[in-house]
Amino acid sequence: MKLFRSAATIGGLTGISRILGLIRDMLMAAFLGAGPVADAFFVAFKLPNFFRRLFAEGAFNAAFIPYFSRLYSESGLRQAVRNAEQIFAVLLCSLLVLVSVVEGGLPWFLYLIAPGFSETPERFQLALDLTRLTFPYILFISLAAFYTGMLNALGRFAAGAATPVLLNIFMIGATLIGAAGFFPTGYSLAWSILLAGIAQWVWLIIAARHAGLKLTFKKPGLSPAVRHVLKAMVPGALGAGVMQINLLVDTILASFLPVGAISYLFYADRFNQLPLGMIGIAMSTALLPLLSQHLQKNRLQEAQWVQNRAIEYALILTLPAALALMALAPLLFSVLFERKAFGVEQVQETSAVLAAFSTGLPAYVGVKIFSTSFFARYDTKTPVKIAVISMMANIAMNLIFMPLLAHVGIALATSLSSWINLLGLVFVLKRQKLLSADERLRRKIPRILVASCLMFGGLLVLRDSLPVAGLGFLMKFLVLGSIVAGGLTLYLVTAFFLKAITVNELKGLFRKSAS
Numbered sequence: 001m002k003l004f005r006s007a008a009t010i011g012g013l014t015g016i017s018r019i020l021g022l023i024r025d026m027l028m029a030a031f032l033g034a035g036p037v038a039d040a041f042f043v044a045f046k047l048p049n050f051f052r053r054l055f056a057e058g059a060f061n062a063a064f065i066p067y068f069s070r071l072y073s074e075s076g077l078r079q080a081v082r083n084a085e086q087i088f089a090v091l092l093c094s095l096l097v098l099v100s101v102v103e104g105g106l107p108w109f110l111y112l113i114a115p116g117f118s119e120t121p122e123r124f125q126l127a128l129d130l131t132r133l134t135f136p137y138i139l140f141i142s143l144a145a146f147y148t149g150m151l152n153a154l155g156r157f158a159a160g161a162a163t164p165v166l167l168n169i170f171m172i173g174a175t176l177i178g179a180a181g182f183f184p185t186g187y188s189l190a191w192s193i194l195l196a197g198i199a200q201w202v203w204l205i206i207a208a209r210h211a212g213l214k215l216t217f218k219k220p221g222l223s224p225a226v227r228h229v230l231k232a233m234v235p236g237a238l239g240a241g242v243m244q245i246n247l248l249v250d251t252i253l254a255s256f257l258p259v260g261a262i263s264y265l266f267y268a269d270r271f272n273q274l275p276l277g278m279i280g281i282a283m284s285t286a287l288l289p290l291l292s293q294h295l296q297k298n299r300l301q302e303a304q305w306v307q308n309r310a311i312e313y314a315l316i317l318t319l320p321a322a323l324a325l326m327a328l329a330p331l332l333f334s335v336l337f338e339r340k341a342f343g344v345e346q347v348q349e350t351s352a353v354l355a356a357f358s359t360g361l362p363a364y365v366g367v368k369i370f371s372t373s374f375f376a377r378y379d380t381k382t383p384v385k386i387a388v389i390s391m392m393a394n395i396a397m398n399l400i401f402m403p404l405l406a407h408v409g410i411a412l413a414t415s416l417s418s419w420i421n422l423l424g425l426v427f428v429l430k431r432q433k434l435l436s437a438d439e440r441l442r443r444k445i446p447r448i449l450v451a452s453c454l455m456f457g458g459l460l461v462l463r464d465s466l467p468v469a470g471l472g473f474l475m476k477f478l479v480l481g482s483i484v485a486g487g488l489t490l491y492l493v494t495a496f497f498l499k500a501i502t503v504n505e506l507k508g509l510f511r512k513s514a515s
Contacts, residue, residue: 013158013161013162013165014161014164015274016162016165017161017162017164017165017167017168018273018274020165020168020169020172021164021168021270021273021274022270022271022274022336023168023172024168024171024172024175025267025270025337026336026337027172027175027176027179028171028175028189029267029337029339029341029342029346030179030337030339030340030341030342031175031178031179031185031340031341032185032186032263032341033263033340033341033342033343033346034259034260034263034264034267034341034342034346034349034350035259035260035263035341036120036122036123036126036259037126037185037186038260038262038263038266039117039123039127039259039260039261039262039263040117040123040126040127040130040186041127041130041186041189041190042262042263042266043110043113043114043117043127043131043251043255043262044127044130044131044133044134044190045134045189045193046113046247046251047102047109047110047113047131047134047135048134048135048136048137048138048141048193050113050247050248051098051102051138051142052137052138052141052142052145060091060142060145060146060149060229063229063230063380064087064146064149064229065149065152065153066375066376066378067083067225067228067229068080068083068084068149068150068153069153071083072153072154073297077154077212077213080153081150081213081214081215083223083225084146084150084213084215084225085215085216085217085218086218086221086223086225086226087146087225087226087229088143088146088215088217088218089217089218089219089220089221090220090221090222090226091142091143091146092143092217092220093220095138095139095142095143096139098138098139099135099136099138099139102135103132103135103136106128106131106132106135107128109131110124110127110128110131112252113248113251113252113255114127114251114252114255114262115252115255115256116252116254116255116256116257117255120259123259126186129187129190130186130187130189130190131190133187133190133191133193133194134190134193134194136194136197137193137194137196137197138197139197140194140197140198140200140201141197141200141201143201144160144163144197144200144201144203144204147160147201147204147205147207147208147213148160148163148204150208150211150213151204151207151208151211151213154211154213156207156211159203159204159207159208160204160207162203163200163203163204166196166199166200166203167193167196167197167200169196170192170193170195170196170199171189171192171193171196173192174188174189174191174192175188175189245391246390246391246394246414246417247414249391249394249395249398250265250398250410250413250414251265253398253402253410254407254410257402257406257407260346260349261406261407264346264349264350264353264407265353265407265410265411267333267337267350267353268350268351268353268354268356268357268411269353269357271325271329271332271354271357272325272354272357272358272361272364275317275318275321275322275325275361275365294306295376295377303376304436304438305438307369307373307435308437308438308440308441310369311366311369311437311441312440312441312444314362314365314366314369315362315444315445315448316444316448316495316500316501318361318362318365319362319448319449319452320451320452320455320456320487320491321361322358322359322361322362323358323452323453323455323456323459324455324456324459324484324487325354325355325357325358325361326355326358326359326456327456327459327460327463327487328459328463328480328483328484329351329352329354329355329358330347330348330351331463331468331480331483332351332354332480333346333347333350333351333354334347334351334468334476335468335473335476335477335479335480336480337350339473349407349408352408353407353408353411354411356408356409356411356412356415357411357414357415358415359412359415359416360414360415360416360418360419361415363415363418363419363421363422364418366422366425366426367418367421367422367425370422370425370426370429370435371383371425373429373434373435374425374429377434382425382428383425386421386424386425386428387421389420389421389424390417390418390420390421390424391417393416393417393420394413394414394416394417397409397412397413397416397417398410398413400413401413444500447495447498447499447500448495448500450494450498450500451491451494451495451498451500452491454490454491454494455487455488455490455491455494458486458487458490459483459486459487462482462483462486462487463483466479466482466483468480
């Protein structure tokens with residue numbers, strides 16, 4: 001099926017990126033640990049990522065991809081590209097202004113996102129220096145996201161999904177340069193972010209040209225195309241902004257905790273992002289243009305079927321992933337991260353954060369999928385209203401949990417607020433009769449849940465019966481691999497036995513013709 005093949009392409013390339021990202025994080029943990037330099041760099045990296053997720057990957061894609069898809073379907077590629085050129089000109093000028101404003105007011109922006117750093121002036125100054133290098137990344141990655149949006153609308157997902165690979169390669173190289181003593185590691189990493197952004201943009205320009213997307217620069221102006229996208233972006237920006245404010249609140253609060261809290265949250269979130277990127281982001285990226293095309297042609301039954309299959313595939317992959325991360329969090333960090341500057345205490349603290357994050361993994365993926373259903377219908381306002389409620393709940397729960405659980409409380413509040421967001425989206429879609437689980441989905445959900453729970457129990461037994469204490473890295477890695485393989489085998493056998501997954505359905509996923 002087209003949805004699965006597209007999602008598999010995105011998820012596969014995202015998986016490669018995440019594996020490289022894991023290697024990158026292992027190196028960073030070994031040489032930076034969870035100390036002041038690590039905290040400073042993660043804050044410096046967070047600011048451009050905040051704006052990237054807010055505008056480039058959030059509001060802009062939600063507004064631009066359905067519009068470009070509609071133009072492409074109705075008027076052809078040439079007309080779609082002409083309108084895209086007008087949008088690109090305004091985007092470029094807006095980004096240049098944004099970079100100039102933030103660079104000029106950086107000390108104040110840094111006080112805003114990490115106020116607790118002011119208590120340690122050296123850490124604040126280092127974060128300031130590193131952020132001056134990392135923030136221009138937003139310019140290049142946003143332009144790259146523009147080209148990715150056009151390629152996705154044409155059904156070409158590979159080039160955009162491969163761009164994070166470049167970032168991880170640059171950061172791995174920078175960490176090794178720092179470890180070798182050629183350049184301070186924090187500064188080396190900051191420079192790698194900027195250079196990777198340039199490389200990602202160039203890569204996508206080349207991919208777009210190969211797809212027949214050759215843009216020329218136009219004089220910026222408020223053309224009908226620009227006004228349409230801006231109008232759709234405003235509520236989308238607010239919605240994406242609410243989600244990013246949740247993450248920003250986490251950073252602000254963590255900056256007041258002892259040194260290392262921001263690093264614990266970062267390292268744990270990297271593991272959490274592995275299934276989120278491979279499943280949630282991949283599925284929603286593939287789903288948006290496909291749903292948009294069905295809805296534009298008034299094929300409501302087909303749109304509903306595609307949405308149900310997206311939910312089904314996400315559950316098949318997400319539920320076992322979430323439970324596996326909860327069961328194996330201490331073992332994962334012990335085997336992969338525990339060396340040099342990352343010791344037993346760091347393993348314990350980070351694994352507790354990952355377990356808390358993992359409780360919200362199905363909700364994170366669900367929000368991605370159900371928000372896409374609104375975006376495909378040009379409704380960007382409803383997800384905003386629900387996200388605001390979620391944000392308020394997150395702030396309230398942070399204030400309740402943090403005094404008791406410190407950084408673990410921050411992760412738990414994030415997870416619970418995501419469930420609130422998901423339930424709100426589901427409630428509205430069902431009330432509007434835009435979400436109706438078909439008989440196949442209703443039959444599959446309890447079976448997937450049972451198979452996942454049995455796998456969870458099996459992982460706990462394997463984890464406790466195969467201790468890794470005192471073993472060398474290679475033996476630890478082999479034990480970890482054996483436990484993961486055992487859990488995966490148990491899940492697949494159980495899922496096939498319960499018919500949560502069937503052979504015919506698997507064959508159908510890889511057929512060229514859509515069902």
